[in-house]
Amino acid sequence: TDWVDEITQSAPVTNASVSISNGNANGKYYMSASYLNREGILNHTGFKRGGTKLNSEFKIGEKLRIGEHINLSFTNTAPGNDEAVEMAYRISPLVPVRDDDGFFAGSAPPGIGNPRNPVAQLYRTRNNYFKRYSGFGDVYLSYEFLPGFTFKTTLAGGFGTFDTREFTELDPENGEPIGTNTLTEQNQTLYNWNWSNIINMRKSFGDHDVNAIIGIEALKDGNKGSSVSRQGYLFEDPDFYLLSNGSGTPNVGYAFDGYNSLFSIFGTANYSYRDKYFFTATLRRDESSRFLGDNKSDIFPSFSAGWEVSDEDFWKSDGFVNRLKVKASWGQLGNQTLPANNPTINISGLNEQFSNYSFDGVGITTGALLTQVGNPDLKWETSETTNFGVELSMLDRKMTVSAEYFNIKTKDLITRDFNLIGTTAIDAQAPLVNLGDVKNTGFDLAIGYGDSSESGFSYDVSLNLSHYKNEVTRLINDAPVAGRSDLRNGAVTRTEVGDEISFFFGRNITGLDSNGRFTYEDVDGDGESLVDGDDRKNIGSPHPDFTYGINANLSYKGFDAQLFFIGSQGNDIYNYSKVFTDFGLFFNSNRSARVLDAWTPSNTNTSVPALTTSYPLEEASANSYFVEDGSFFRLKNLQLGYTLPDDITGKIGLASVRVYLQGTNLFTITGYEGFDPEVVAYDNLSLGIERRVYPQPKVYTIGLNLKL
Numbered sequence: 001t002d003w004v005d006e007i008t009q010s011a012p013v014t015n016a017s018v019s020i021s022n023g024n025a026n027g028k029y030y031m032s033a034s035y036l037n038r039e040g041i042l043n044h045t046g047f048k049r050g051g052t053k054l055n056s057e058f059k060i061g062e063k064l065r066i067g068e069h070i071n072l073s074f075t076n077t078a079p080g081n082d083e084a085v086e087m088a089y090r091i092s093p094l095v096p097v098r099d100d101d102g103f104f105a106g107s108a109p110p111g112i113g114n115p116r117n118p119v120a121q122l123y124r125t126r127n128n129y130f131k132r133y134s135g136f137g138d139v140y141l142s143y144e145f146l147p148g149f150t151f152k153t154t155l156a157g158g159f160g161t162f163d164t165r166e167f168t169e170l171d172p173e174n175g176e177p178i179g180t181n182t183l184t185e186q187n188q189t190l191y192n193w194n195w196s197n198i199i200n201m202r203k204s205f206g207d208h209d210v211n212a213i214i215g216i217e218a219l220k221d222g223n224k225g226s227s228v229s230r231q232g233y234l235f236e237d238p239d240f241y242l243l244s245n246g247s248g249t250p251n252v253g254y255a256f257d258g259y260n261s262l263f264s265i266f267g268t269a270n271y272s273y274r275d276k277y278f279f280t281a282t283l284r285r286d287e288s289s290r291f292l293g294d295n296k297s298d299i300f301p302s303f304s305a306g307w308e309v310s311d312e313d314f315w316k317s318d319g320f321v322n323r324l325k326v327k328a329s330w331g332q333l334g335n336q337t338l339p340a341n342n343p344t345i346n347i348s349g350l351n352e353q354f355s356n357y358s359f360d361g362v363g364i365t366t367g368a369l370l371t372q373v374g375n376p377d378l379k380w381e382t383s384e385t386t387n388f389g390v391e392l393s394m395l396d397r398k399m400t401v402s403a404e405y406f407n408i409k410t411k412d413l414i415t416r417d418f419n420l421i422g423t424t425a426i427d428a429q430a431p432l433v434n435l436g437d438v439k440n441t442g443f444d445l446a447i448g449y450g451d452s453s454e455s456g457f458s459y460d461v462s463l464n465l466s467h468y469k470n471e472v473t474r475l476i477n478d479a480p481v482a483g484r485s486d487l488r489n490g491a492v493t494r495t496e497v498g499d500e501i502s503f504f505f506g507r508n509i510t511g512l513d514s515n516g517r518f519t520y521e522d523v524d525g526d527g528e529s530l531v532d533g534d535d536r537k538n539i540g541s542p543h544p545d546f547t548y549g550i551n552a553n554l555s556y557k558g559f560d561a562q563l564f565f566i567g568s569q570g571n572d573i574y575n576y577s578k579v580f581t582d583f584g585l586f587f588n589s590n591r592s593a594r595v596l597d598a599w600t601p602s603n604t605n606t607s608v609p610a611l612t613t614s615y616p617l618e619e620a621s622a623n624s625y626f627v628e629d630g631s632f633f634r635l636k637n638l639q640l641g642y643t644l645p646d647d648i649t650g651k652i653g654l655a656s657v658r659v660y661l662q663g664t665n666l667f668t669i670t671g672y673e674g675f676d677p678e679v680v681a682y683d684n685l686s687l688g689i690e691r692r693v694y695p696q697p698k699v700y701t702i703g704l705n706l707k708l
Contacts, residue, residue, distance in 0.1 A: 003088040003590075006097055007118050011039035011046070013699060029056040041697040043119065044126040045080035049073060063144040070137035077130040084118040085675070086692050090580045090589045091115035099173075106173030113589035114175045124169040127238040134160040138194075150200045155193070162188040162225070169236050180231045183241055184253070188225030194218070212269040220261040223341070227253035251353055254371075258341035261289045278306040278327075288336040288380070292344050295379035302331025304387075323393035328386075335381040338414060340372065343432045347372035373420070373431040381414045381434070402446040409473075410438045415684045417476070418485055436475035438501055442468030450553075460553045467546040470500040483686035488585075492574050492622040493542075493686050502687040504540035504574055506622025509607075516599030516610025518619050540627035542679075542688025545570030558645060564637040568677070573630035575674045576691045583620045584612045594673075630688065632670035632677040638663045656707040664699040 019032035032053045039046040050073065057067035092112055097119050099105045104120040107113055136158030144150045164186040171178050198215035230246030243250060266284035280303065287297035306327040310317060315324070348368040355367035389404035412434035420430055443466070450460035475481060475497050483493030483502055494505035508521040523535040550565040579585060581592040597603070599610040609619060619625075641660035649657050670677045675693045682689060 001093050001096055003091055003093065003118055007043055007084055007088050007122055008041050008695075009039075009043055011041050011697065013038045013701065015701075015703075025059070027056070027058040030054070040078065040080065041695065042080050042084065043122040044078060045122070046078045048076045065142040066140070067142075068137060068139045070135070072135045073133075075132045075134075077132075079125065079128060079130055081118075081121040081125050082692050082694075083116070084121045085694065086577070086580070087115045087118040087121065089577060089592070090586065091118065092588065092590050104171075104173045106171065107175035108173055108177070109175075111588050112175065113586045115586065115589050116171060116174050120171060120173065124171070125166075127241070128166045129164070131163045132160060134158065136192075148201055148203045150202075151198070152200065153195075153197045155195050157193040158191065160188075160190040162186070162190075165241065167233075167236070167238075167241055180248070181233050181236060182229055182231045183233065183243060183246060184227060184229040185243060186225065186227040186253075188223060190221070190223045192219065192221045207274045209272045209275075210269065212267070214267040215265075217264045217266070218261070220259055221341075222259035224257040226255040229253055249352070252351075255349075259289075260341045262336070263287045274311075276308045276311045278304075278308075280304045282331070286334055286336070286380075290336050290338055290341065290343060291379055292376055295377070298334055298380045298382070300332040300334050300382070302329065302333075304329035304331070321392055321394050322397050323391070325391040327389045327391070330386050331384070333383045333385070335383065335414065338432060340432065343372075343374060344376045344378055345372075345374040346370065347374070370428045373428050375431045375433055377434075378414070378432055379412055379434060382411045384409045384411065398449060398451050400446075400448045402444075404444045406440070406442060406444070406468075408440040410440070412436075413438055413684070417481060418483075418491075418685075419479065419481055433476065435481065435495075436497070437473045439471045439473050440468050442466065455556075457556045458554070460551075462551045464549045464551075465546055466548070468543070470543050472497050472499060472501055481685060484682050484689070487576065487689075487691070488579055489617065489621040491686075492576075492626070492689060494538075495685055499538060500541060500543055502542060502685050503538045504542070504572060504622070504627055504688070506536050506539050506624065506626075507618070508537055508539050509624045512599050512604070512606070512609060516604075517616065518609055518623065518625070520623070536622070539622075539624040540572035540574070540688075542571055542573070542630075544568045544631075558643045560641045560643070562637070562639045563635070565634065566636045567631075567633040569631045571630045572627050572688060573672055573674065573677060573679055574626050574689045575628050575672075576626065576689055577674060578626050579620050582608065582625075583616070584614050585620060587613050628672050628674070630670075630672050630677045630679070632668055632672065634668040634678075635666045636664065638666055654706055654708060656705070658705040660701075660703045660705070662699075662701040662703060664701070665696050666698060 014037040017034035021030040036049045054070045096105045106117045138156035140154040142152040166184045168182040196217040200213045203210045230250045232247030264286045268282040271279045282302045285299045309324040349371045351369040355369040386407045392401040416430040417433045418430045445465045448462035452458035480496035482491035493502045495501050510519050547568045552563040554561040597606050598608045639662040644657040674690045675695045679690050681687045
């Protein structure tokens with residue numbers, strides 16, 4: 001059985017939108033509606049979205065303007081099962097999807113291993129959903145109370161409701177079957193409001209231009225939600241999926257109700273002289289409810305300056321370089337966006353399953369469980385950025401070059417410190433702490449060239465390249481910090497002072513011994529490299545040497561084409577799937593094709609260890625065997641279009657008609673052996689680890705744009 005083929009499908013996508021706009025000097029409006037129905041490439045997954053927008057602005061007299069923006073949307077996600085992809089490469093190909101009687105087959109027979117049938121897993125999620133209703137908008141009033149002085153007040157708000165249903169069905173075909181079915185329902189309500197008041201001044205004094213604002217802003221985010229589950233359902237039918245129909249005791253998984261707020265005072269001044277010399281200064285004070293005492297507020301300044309050198313009298317604009325601008329900036333920006341409303345306090349909650357206890361063997365005493373470890377010393381995370389850049393236009397402005405050097409120092413980086421939580425101590429997440437300081441230095445480079453010919457052919461090609469170097473300059477107590485701890489055999493990333501954040505940490509393999517087992521680098525020189533934890537080292541980096549993108553826009557008469565390429569070079573990926581497919585952890589399960597080249601007495605020129613029915617713990621723990629080159633080059637998007645001539649569209653009463661064919665993720669060039677080299681980070685301390693990746697689809701789209 002080709003399990004990857006069995007769980008994937010060609011998935012249609014339907015996307016339609018319509019918009020109407022009109023206006024004059026006294027008012028304008030815009031209204032749109034859209035609908036998207038995208039089936040997933042994994043069976044029984046998908047996404048639906050519908051939405052509408054309404055924007056309008058009206059002028060009352062010569063000085064007063066009022067307006068609004070409204071956005072309403074609905075989404076429905078069929079989430080599937082995030083374990084299915086992993087099971088597809090773990091389950092034995094000897095197992096059929098269904099048995100002779102039409103029931104799902106699985107690992108219940110001996111000698112098959114324990115992976116679950118991924119086709120069955122996805123099928124049993126077909127009635128699960130994640131629905132969201134949301135809306136946000138604002139109303140504003142702008143009044144010019146003096147010549148060049150405008151006051152604007154904006155009141156904005158939004159809401160969101162989440163409704164999730166997950167039913168876990170029985171799987172009798174599995175060797176480790178689920179004992180009872182379970183219905184879990186989650187409901188959340190989010191809200192936010194924002195009130196800002198700004199005074200803007202625009203004035204010109206001869207060759208001097210000033211544009212300045214001062215303002216205050218207050219915002220509040222609130223959320224409330226709960227999760228309730230119940231077991232023991234007689235019928236596995238969606239018409240029966242109600243919490244009242246279960247036979248087990250209802251269990252409240254979580255419940256929360258909280259909010260956070262932010263109050264800001266800010267001012268910005270932009271000054272220019274003869275449109276050649278530019279200066280900007282910004283100062284803001286932010287106060288967050290997420291912190292305590294003196295840590296609640298902080299001040300963040302920034303400055304920037306620019307000089308249009310090519311506007312000087314001494315510059316020859318008809319030379320090779322037609323335009324030259326130099327610029328520099330320095331500024332600080334605060335971050336208080338956290339996955340908790342009140343991360344400074346300890347929070348405990350009642351939990352029937354884990355915290356109640358019988359002291360006398362008869363009665364049950366109600367207990368509380370610590371659900372959040374607080375950190376009263378938590379404070380703002382601050383990023384201090386210094387930039388120097390240059391912008392050039394050359395060859396009669398056909399070619400443009402933009403280069404910028406940056407130095408970003410992030411102070412008091414906020415993340416969870418897993419070193420403070422014992423694996424068996426409590427059931428709370430690791431506390432949020434100001435872990436340390438990180439420095440990123442690098443550059444961004446953009447080069448573009450465009451031209452057109454008398455025959456009607458025009459083109460515009462651009463290259464964007466970015467490089468950075470990451471270094472941790474300070475940590476709490478200078479102690480190294482490990483990454484995510486939920487992987488088999490422990491963390492595989494490490495962060496320490498003097499190195500980059502989240503490098504891969506483990507043993508470096510030097511070869512295979514006479515029995516086909518790994519040999520390791522003896523880092524500390526004590527001759528005990530096989531079992532000594534001190535022989536672990538930096539074995540790879542998730543950070544690329546550089547990333548890049550290439551854009552090309554081509555047109556000839558009514559035909560047009562747009563191409564977008566992306567790439568990454570020099571980064572490593574930790575291919576965690578090898579734990580299951582290349583070693584004896586689940587001996588009777590599926591293996592990767594790599595093991596066909598495993599060590600044998602007659603095949604010693606290989607990097608794959610000898611096959612074994614046991615599970616060598618050291619070999620499957622973090623080591624360089626799992627680290628692969630993650631460099632890739634991908635055609636992210638290609639669109640080919642044709643616009644009908646005006647004389648044809650005019651006859652059918654339309655202003656414009658364009659048809660197009662679009663392809664997304666058309667090809668990828670990479671040496672990486674996993675599903676996808678574009679790995680999504682688990683958190684800041686666990687970069688570059690591939691596990692249970694939802695593969696990116698290759699999408700073909702036929703589209704039609706109509707303008708009335």
